[in-house]
Amino acid sequence: MPDLPPDEFRRLGHQLVDWVATYLEHPEKYPVLSRAKPGDLVDALPAAGPEKGEPLDLALADFEKLVLPAVTHWNHPGFLAYFATSASAPGILAELLIAALNTNGILWKTSPAVTELEIVVLAWLRQWMGLPDDNFGIIFDTASTSSLHAIAAARELAAPEVRTTGRSHRTLVLYQSEHAHSSIEKAAIALGIGQENVRKIPADNAFRMKTSELEHAIRRDLEAGRQPFCVVATVGTTSTTSIDPVREISHCTRHRGLWLHVDTAYAGPAAIVPEFRYILDGAEFADSLVLNPHKWMFTPVDCSILYTRRPEILKCAFSLKPPVYLQGDDQQREVNLMEYAIPLGRRFRALKLWFIMRAFGREGLAAIIKDQCAMAREFAEWVQADDRFELMAPVPFSLVCFRLRGSDEANLRVLDAINSQGEAYISHTVLHGRVVLRVAIGNIATSRKTLKRLWNFLKRNASSKTEGAS
Amino acid sequence: MPDLPPDEFRRLGHQLVDWVATYLEHPEKYPVLSRAKPGDLVDALPAAGPEKGEPLDLALADFEKLVLPAVTHWNHPGFLAYFATSASAPGILAELLIAALNTNGILWKTSPAVTELEIVVLAWLRQWMGLPDDNFGIIFDTASTSSLHAIAAARELAAPEVRTTGRSHRTLVLYQSEHAHSSIEKAAIALGIGQENVRKIPADNAFRMKTSELEHAIRRDLEAGRQPFCVVATVGTTSTTSIDPVREISHCTRHRGLWLHVDTAYAGPAAIVPEFRYILDGAEFADSLVLNPHKWMFTPVDCSILYTRRPEILKCAFSLKPPVYLQGDDQQREVNLMEYAIPLGRRFRALKLWFIMRAFGREGLAAIIKDQCAMAREFAEWVQADDRFELMAPVPFSLVCFRLRGSDEANLRVLDAINSQGEAYISHTVLHGRVVLRVAIGNIATSRKTLKRLWNFLKRNASSKTEGAS
Numbered sequence: 034m035p036d037l038p039p040d041e042f043r044r045l046g047h048q049l050v051d052w053v054a055t056y057l058e059h060p061e062k063y064p065v066l067s068r069a070k071p072g073d074l075v076d077a078l079p080a081a082g083p084e085k086g087e088p089l090d091l092a093l094a095d096f097e098k099l100v101l102p103a104v105t106h107w108n109h110p111g112f113l114a115y116f117a118t119s120a121s122a123p124g125i126l127a128e129l130l131i132a133a134l135n136t137n138g139i140l141w142k143t144s145p146a147v148t149e150l151e152i153v154v155l156a157w158l159r160q161w162m163g164l165p166d167d168n169f170g171i172i173f174d175t176a177s178t179s180s181l182h183a184i185a186a187a188r189e190l191a192a193p194e195v196r197t198t199g200r201s202h203r204t205l206v207l208y209q210s211e212h213a214h215s216s217i218e219k220a221a222i223a224l225g226i227g228q229e230n231v232r233k234i235p236a237d238n239a240f241r242m243k244t245s246e247l248e249h250a251i252r253r254d255l256e257a258g259r260q261p262f263c264v265v266a267t268v269g270t271t272s273t274t275s276i277d278p279v280r281e282i283s284h285c286t287r288h289r290g291l292w293l294h295v296d297t298a299y300a301g302p303a304a305i306v307p308e309f310r311y312i313l314d315g316a317e318f319a320d321s322l323v324l325n326p327h328k329w330m331f332t333p334v335d336c337s338i339l340y341t342r343r344p345e346i347l348k349c350a351f352s353l354k355p356p357v358y359l360q361g362d363d364q365q366r367e368v369n370l371m372e373y374a375i376p377l378g379r380r381f382r383a384l385k386l387w388f389i390m391r392a393f394g395r396e397g398l399a400a401i402i403k404d405q406c407a408m409a410r411e412f413a414e415w416v417q418a419d420d421r422f423e424l425m426a427p428v429p430f431s432l433v434c435f436r437l438r439g440s441d442e443a444n445l446r447v448l449d450a451i452n453s454q455g456e457a458y459i460s461h462t463v464l465h466g467r468v469v470l471r472v473a474i475g476n477i478a479t480s481r482k483t484l485k486r487l488w489n490f491l492k493r494n495a496s497s498k499t500e501g502a503s
Numbered sequence: 504m505p506d507l508p509p510d511e512f513r514r515l516g517h518q519l520v521d522w523v524a525t526y527l528e529h530p531e532k533y534p535v536l537s538r539a540k541p542g543d544l545v546d547a548l549p550a551a552g553p554e555k556g557e558p559l560d561l562a563l564a565d566f567e568k569l570v571l572p573a574v575t576h577w578n579h580p581g582f583l584a585y586f587a588t589s590a591s592a593p594g595i596l597a598e599l600l601i602a603a604l605n606t607n608g609i610l611w612k613t614s615p616a617v618t619e620l621e622i623v624v625l626a627w628l629r630q631w632m633g634l635p636d637d638n639f640g641i642i643f644d645t646a647s648t649s650s651l652h653a654i655a656a657a658r659e660l661a662a663p664e665v666r667t668t669g670r671s672h673r674t675l676v677l678y679q680s681e682h683a684h685s686s687i688e689k690a691a692i693a694l695g696i697g698q699e700n701v702r703k704i705p706a707d708n709a710f711r712m713k714t715s716e717l718e719h720a721i722r723r724d725l726e727a728g729r730q731p732f733c734v735v736a737t738v739g740t741t742s743t744t745s746i747d748p749v750r751e752i753s754h755c756t757r758h759r760g761l762w763l764h765v766d767t768a769y770a771g772p773a774a775i776v777p778e779f780r781y782i783l784d785g786a787e788f789a790d791s792l793v794l795n796p797h798k799w800m801f802t803p804v805d806c807s808i809l810y811t812r813r814p815e816i817l818k819c820a821f822s823l824k825p826p827v828y829l830q831g832d833d834q835q836r837e838v839n840l841m842e843y844a845i846p847l848g849r850r851f852r853a854l855k856l857w858f859i860m861r862a863f864g865r866e867g868l869a870a871i872i873k874d875q876c877a878m879a880r881e882f883a884e885w886v887q888a889d890d891r892f893e894l895m896a897p898v899p900f901s902l903v904c905f906r907l908r909g910s911d912e913a914n915l916r917v918l919d920a921i922n923s924q925g926e927a928y929i930s931h932t933v934l935h936g937r938v939v940l941r942v943a944i945g946n947i948a949t950s951r952k953t954l955k956r957l958w959n960f961l962k963r964n965a966s967s968k969t970e971g972a973s
Contacts, residue, residue: 035871036801036947037592037862039528045596046520050513053603058509067615071836074619082627086864089593092857096600100854103616108605115613120605122507123559126515130566132598132803133523135578135590143585145537146573149544157552174644175848185693199697204669215823216847222821223655223845225695227669327848331506333602334850351692353685366541375693377686378645378797380804384570387562392507394556401505477506 037089045089053125060109060478064455069103110478111457113487116271116299117405117431117475121331123392127385128333138379141367148368151383154390155338161395162304162324165317169344171373172336172382176298176323177216179339182351182374183321184220184263186343187292189350190320191262196350199225203260208232208250210242210277212270214296230259239427240275240464242266248285263292266319268312269300272462272471273426273434276300280315287318295322298337300430302329303406306399312429320346329402329431331477332389336382347373405431405474408484412472415488421495425464431474434464437495441468447494457487507559515559523595530579530948534925539573580948581927583957586741586769587875587901587945591801593862597855598803608849611837618838621853624860625808631865632774632794635787639814641843642806642852646768646793647686649809652821652844653791654690654733656813657762659820660790661732666820669695673730678702678720680712680747682740684766700729709897710745710934712736718755733762736789738782739770742932742941743896743904746770750785757788765792768807770900772799773876776869782899799872799901801947802859806852817843875901875944878954882942885958891965895934901944904934907965911938917964927957 037045077099107118120128138147155170173179184207192201205226209217211233221231232250234242251261264286266277279295286293295316301324303309316322321341326332341347352372371377393401409431416422416435426434437444444461445468452458460471472487507515547569577588590598608617625640643649654677662671675696679687681703691701702720704712721731734756736747749765756763765786771794773779786792791811796802811817822842841847863871879901886892886905896904907914914931915938922928930941942957 035863035867035874036527039524042527042592042596043520043524045592046524046599047517049596049599050516050520053599054509054513054516056603057506057512066612069615069619071611071615072619074616075622075836078620078623080626081630082624082860083864084866086867087861089596089858089862092593092861096854100616100620103614103619104604104606105612105614106604107607107614108603115607115609118605118607120602122512122515123562125599125602125605126512126519126559128602129516129519129523129595129599132590132595133526133578134574134576135588135595135803136574137577137585137588137804139585141541142536142575144573144575144577145539145541146544146570146575149539149542149573150548150570152545153548154552156550160551174850175846177846177848178648181693181845188695195695195697196692197698199674199695199700200670216845219821219823219845222666222823223651223694225658225665225669227665228667230669333605334607335846335848351689353689353692366545375651375686375689376645376647376805378647378805380644384566388559390552391557391562392559393505394553396554397505397556 057122060106063101063106063109065106065109065111065458066452066455067103067105074099074103105458108476110476110480110483112476113472113474113479114458114460116328116473118327118334119331119476119478120333121389121477123388124331124333124385127388131381131384134381136381138381139371139377140369147379147381147383148370150387151370152368154383154386157390158338159340162301163310163313164322164340165342167342168340170338170340171370172338173374174335174337176214176296176325176337177219179323179337180216180265180294180296181220181223182339182347183294183323183341185224185350186321186341186347187263187294188224188226190292190343190346191260193349201260203258204230205262206230206232206254206259207263207265208234208247208261209265210234210236210267210270212236212240212272212275213265213267214271214298217265217296236275240270240273242277242282244278244281244285247282251285251289261289261291263294265294265296268295268297269430271299272464274300274430274432275426276312276429279319283315283318292320293318295319298323298325299328302326302398303402303430305395306403308403326386329475330389330398332385336385344373351375401477405479408481409433409474412484412488419492425469433472434462434469436467436469444468444470447491450494451487451490454490457483527592530576533571533576533579535576535579535581535928536922537573537575544569544573575928578946580946580950580953582946583942583944583949584928584930586798586943588797588804589801589946589948590803591859591947593858594801594803594855597858601851601854604851606851608851609841609847610839617849617851617853618840620857621840622838624853624856627860628808629810632771633780633783634792634810635812637812638810640808640810641840642808643844644805644807646684646766646795646807647689649793649807650686650735650764650766651690651693652809652817653764653793653811655694655820656791656811656817657733657764658694658696660762660813660816661730663819671730673728674700675732676700676702676724676729677733677735678704678717678731679735680704680706680737680740682706682710682742682745683735683737684741684768687735687766706745710740710743712747712752714748714751714755717752721755721759731759731761733764735764735766738765738767739900741769742934744770744900744902745896746782746899749789753785753788762790763788765789768793768795769798772796772868773872773900775865776873778873796856799945800859800868802855806856814843821845871947875949878951879903879944882954882958889962895939903942904932904939906937906939914938914940917961920964921957921960924960927953
């Protein structure tokens with residue numbers, strides 16, 4: 034018996050379930066941000082792997098002793114640095130089954146459940162978000178990968194000759210706001226669009242793409258003989274969660290036949306809340322849209338969804354006549370998702386979404402998201418009511434961008450003080466040339482108590498660290 | 504309390520651990536290949552998601568009743584259709600922790616353990632496989648993604664102007680054998696190399712790339728003013744597990760400065776066995792190499808490793824000056840893996856590799872792989888000893904390609920008979936224009952008993968279904 038005997042699996046499995054239950058119950062035992070220094074874990078582990086197998090108990094002991102101190106706890110209520118990744122209990126339990134079944138939806142027939150549950154849960158979510166019914170959904174690892182597929186489809190529509198020859202007749206140009214996520218530029222580089230053919234359209238004071246500037250840029254490129262092919266609008270930018278005017282942007286794209294991709298990796302799930310449905314205004318004209326349940330739907334990483342109303346174009350971009358061992362039966366209801374994607378292997382990620390959507394229901398998810406946005410507004414009010422601080426961006430979702438009135442250095446010192454004390458981890462950005470602190474609420478366990486403690490800490494540090502402010 | 508209370512997590516977690524233990528102990532309860540028909544699961548599930556949350560027990564009951572019948576059991580000893588994916592117990596247990604921690608190694612600082620454990624386990628594996636020490640490793644989801652990154656790096660080396668302008672000065676040409684995996688061509692399409700610039704070099708009778716043909720093709724392209732930039736050699740092709748002559752191929756690539764990428768997604772882990780070390784002969788000259796622990800290292804999907812001796816080129820291909828919220832501290836030992844990759848998010852996949860490498864040790868993994876290759880040879884001997892069958896390809900690893908002497912139809916009928924009886928799932932390919940059956944051994948639970956039963960079934964069916972053969 035080469036693998037662990039079932040009784041050993043049972044014993045260790047029960048032990049780990051108890052460990053995880055305690056971890057989820059008392060995350061505050063750990064500092065949110067790891068205090069490890071670069072190289073600490075590498076130096077603590079042997080330079081060579083073991084010749085002979087060891088009882089797994091030894092690795093579990095080392096996990097607690099050596100690995101955990103180097104872990105930054107994304108699943109901690111004080112994790113406020115990046116968007117909102119938290120693994121809810123239904124999602125964690127699903128991952129156990131996903132790993133045990135280890136089934137792989139390369140083709141429909143290699144595991145019908147992987148493909149069909151993906152179809153079902155993505156249809157449910159599409160309805161919850163109010164997206165048009167003609168959206169086809171597919172799950173990838175991260176938004177970077179989803180957006181790369183969207184832009185590849187846009188290229189296929191605009192310049193199908195690239196697939197065959199590697200060269201477009203005219204230079205293809207992509208448009209995004211200056212606040213778009215770096216993954217868009219990276220995708221353009223990977224796909225061979227070229228960095229100089231990515232236009233970064235200026236944003237207004239609320240960090241939203243200026244449609245007039247987009248329109249000018251498109252016209253300039255057309256006049257110069259270039260071929261605009263894709264516009265990426267962001268709903269919930271990374272720096273400030275600003276919302277590009279999707280409907281206005283769609284006026285620029287629709288009559289020209291340009292592909293409109295909406296990057297709503299973080300904010301998309303907010304559309305489940307009726308009051309937030311407006312954020313997708315205009316998205317009914319989008320050719321594709323990405324959202325990440327691993328950001329704000331309490332789904333363990335990784336899980337990113339690409340919706341597209343042009344699945345036939347996505348398929349043209351990637352489908353190959355597959356070798357015999359990969360041919361499906363091509364029946365009408367037999368969808369082979371590998372034809373729409375670069376990756377061939379497909380984890381059973383739909384199972385975690387299904388568990389989460391059933392356990393919380395639409396109302397449950399909406400209530401959490403809505404409450405997190407309310408907490409962000411309350412935090413913003415605290416900021417605005419205190420002369421020592423200033424709010425630096427509107428708060429449409431669950432991110433608060435603010436700063437201590439004073440120097441950048443003072444802000445960085447406060448940032449450092451917060452992140453080294455262990456109860457919270459926040460991040461920073463630069464807006465209008467100044468250092469700005471970011472509090473991103475989205476962990477399922479984050480409460481008003483978490484935020485009140487952070488705010489009290491900020492106030493104490495503001496008194497001691499500002500320069501000139503009272 | 505929006506998430507499940509810890510006691511509920513505990514109760515359900517223990518229940519699922521017991522379920523998984525039983526599943527691993529008695530996989531034969533389920534037919535390997537799902538008997539679901541297209542649409543069965545979609546039709547069985549509601550067309551809309553639940554408004555209100557439900558006890559997770561209901562989803563678990565539906566999982567057993569509705570989802571499981573649509574699952575093809577990759578983790579079943581009778582799963583012999585595709586390469587060798589099996590999730591060993593240490594890997595499954597690791598996935599539970601990975602999901603619970605939900606930590607994300609975007610940057611070193613966003614979770615040092617993710618980056619550093621990845622560095623450690625990939626160094627261990629590199630040593631076990633005898634790869635040169637200067638190989639830098641990084642984990643991706645699938646080999647398709649790993650190879651795409653390798654080819655992008657090759658492009659960066661050959662034509663750095665593409666990153667900026669989207670156009671290479673000369674037409675870039677990539678070479679692979681006619682038996683290379685379809686992911687190579689797909690990557691070339693995605694990266695904008697163009698399908699017509701992928702040369703499919705003919706193979707010899709043992710399905711290995713003909714180096715002389717490669718050499719001719721390169722010369723023809725050079726003479727025509729095109730720019731050869733990358734050769735992909737496969738060690739363990741998908742159809743037959745043939746081994747391209749990597750050392751000979753490296754003679755073509757080295758003096759010309761072409762990038763040599765070795766696709767050993769399936770067979771790579773065999774190099775852990777000293778007797779199989781020869782398969783990587785010449786790979787010391789490779790610029791990059793991909794292997795998938797989720798194929799033959801008993802690691803739950805997904806987990807693919809890209810090694811490259813040119814990490815600085817990979818970084819040039821993908822690194823962007825990141826926005827402030829993604830800037831690391833750029834210390835010498837602080838590696839930010841997102842600079843080497845399209846995906847920004849990074850699951851803690853290294854943890855499952857670490858558990859597996861410790862639990863089995865090098866000797867344990869080597870023993871299983873060696874035994875699986877021995878089982879394949881034994882199966883091949885049964886085939887060769889029976890006049891009704893013929894072996895269709897050499898058996899260097901754990902795949903047996905054979906056919907019933909008789910028509911393609913007769914072979915497809917036998918294939919169908921095997922796959923519908925529920926004890927085994929095999930696949931087929933076409934070699935020399937004829938249908939060939941593939942038995943891919945690699946599931947950790949597959950035993951001689953599994954294979955003997957399959958062989959007996961084949962013999963019974965051979966007697967009744969061959970046409971003309973005795």
